[in-house]
Amino acid sequence: MEHGEGPLPTSLTVSDDREGTALTAEGVTLILHRVLRPAPEGPVTSPEAGVTGRVSGVWRTPDGALARGVFVSVRHPGPDA
Secondary structure: OOOOOOOOOOOOEEEEOOOEEEEEEOOEEEEEEOOOOOOOOOOOOOOOOOEEEEEEEEEEOOOOOEEEEEEEEEEOOOOOO
């Protein structure tokens, strides 16, 4: 079997709210941010507890200004989870 092939984990859950969509499998949650918010200058951080990774990018706001923020976050349980 090649990488990416095979059945999905049986414990896959999906939840939606106004802010985005969260996909959780085997304790790891991928959060797709539906509402993009510009981050302050400097490194992009996330206020979410337990976030171990994120994908950030640049977009143009309606007034044409460049903004940078988080598109996707990954939450992984700590060693005590």
